[in-house]
Amino acid sequence: MSIRASNLDLRMVQQFLAVAETLSFRKAAEQMHMAQPPLSQAIMRLEALVQARLFERSPRGVRLTPAGEVFKLEAVRLLNQASRALERTQRAGRGELGTVHVGFIGPAMIGLLPKVILAFRERFAGVELALHEGSSMQVAGMIHSDTVDIGFLVTPAELQPDVSTEVIVVDTLVAALPAGHRLSGEPRIRLEELADDAFVLFSAQGVPTLSSRIAVLCRQAGFEARIAQEAVQISTVLGLVAGGLGVSVLPGSIVALATGAVVCKPIVADAELLRVKICAAYRRDRLSDAAQAFLMTARLHANGG
Numbered sequence: 001m002s003i004r005a006s007n008l009d010l011r012m013v014q015q016f017l018a019v020a021e022t023l024s025f026r027k028a029a030e031q032m033h034m035a036q037p038p039l040s041q042a043i044m045r046l047e048a049l050v051q052a053r054l055f056e057r058s059p060r061g062v063r064l065t066p067a068g069e070v071f072k073l074e075a076v077r078l079l080n081q082a083s084r085a086l087e088r089t090q091r092a093g094r095g096e097l098g099t100v101h102v103g104f105i106g107p108a109m110i111g112l113l114p115k116v117i118l119a120f121r122e123r124f125a126g127v128e129l130a131l132h133e134g135s136s137m138q139v140a141g142m143i144h145s146d147t148v149d150i151g152f153l154v155t156p157a158e159l160q161p162d163v164s165t166e167v168i169v170v171d172t173l174v175a176a177l178p179a180g181h182r183l184s185g186e187p188r189i190r191l192e193e194l195a196d197d198a199f200v201l202f203s204a205q206g207v208p209t210l211s212s213r214i215a216v217l218c219r220q221a222g223f224e225a226r227i228a229q230e231a232v233q234i235s236t237v238l239g240l241v242a243g244g245l246g247v248s249v250l251p252g253s254i255v256a257l258a259t260g261a262v263v264c265k266p267i268v269a270d271a272e273l274l275r276v277k278i279c280a281a282y283r284r285d286r287l288s289d290a291a292q293a294f295l296m297t298a299r300l301h302a303n304g305g
Helices: 012-024 027-032 036-051 064-091 106-111 111-125 136-144 206-222 234-242 252-254 289-300
Strands: 055-058 060-065 099-105 127-133 149-153 162-179 200-204 226-231 248-251 262-268 276-282
Touching: 012 027, 012 036, 012 064, 012 234, 027 036, 060 064, 060 127, 064 200, 099 106, 099 289, 106 149, 106 162, 106 234, 106 252, 106 276, 111 127, 111 262, 127 289, 136 149, 136 206, 136 276, 149 289, 162 206, 162 234, 162 289, 200 206, 200 234, 206 248, 226 234, 234 248, 234 262, 234 289, 248 252, 252 262, 276 289
Parallel strands: 099 127, 099 149, 200 226
Antiparallel strands: 055 060, 149 276, 162 248, 162 262, 162 276
């Protein structure tokens, strides 16, 4: 920006437009709530600044010069741009603009995030959402590398000390059985009743938190699960159960996805081990206004709210 352009203020442009639109210094002065002499002086300063005559003055009135016609077009654009800049800045300050990167595990997208995303987009339509799916371990890595602003995962995941967490949803593990399983008619199941079944489970490497939890539950029931197949994505596990490859233990939210080929049953076991806490994880000091607004929306919808 040149020194001359930096001396051009919006008040000066507004004064020019008032004269250009009324073609009268008297009417323009009234419109600007000022005396006529100061307005005439302001226009003279503007002409000196742009180094061109903007108005032809005569006893018959005022008219724009060719330079004035050009400046009028640019002045309208300038004021519109200034108004847009102010409005967008204010919206950004309210968290209504920008991009929020969200990491999530599959179970979070079943019960929680669809409601959060819908409510957020209705309130903050100008904010772009970038969604990144992964296991809890992968989502933790996204947070550490600043790939995402907020991650929804199951703790305990390995998180750095500066990462804050808060419980958003509490789910409960259930038994997922192929339709026609011998226990599919039971109201609830004890895990020891599945000791002779093949299991389709989360990969210990890809989903260590839930994998280790399920292993502990089986040991408490007196057996080691016989694993027929491992998978990372909850939809894959559900599909393999539907295909009759084995039984599984999954977060209860999958009931919403289960087809007639899969039957979900409550498990009789240690209530604390069955409880799955989906947490929001984030670096508090790095949250933008838009990311804070997304987090607040998630809190409002916690546990079906």
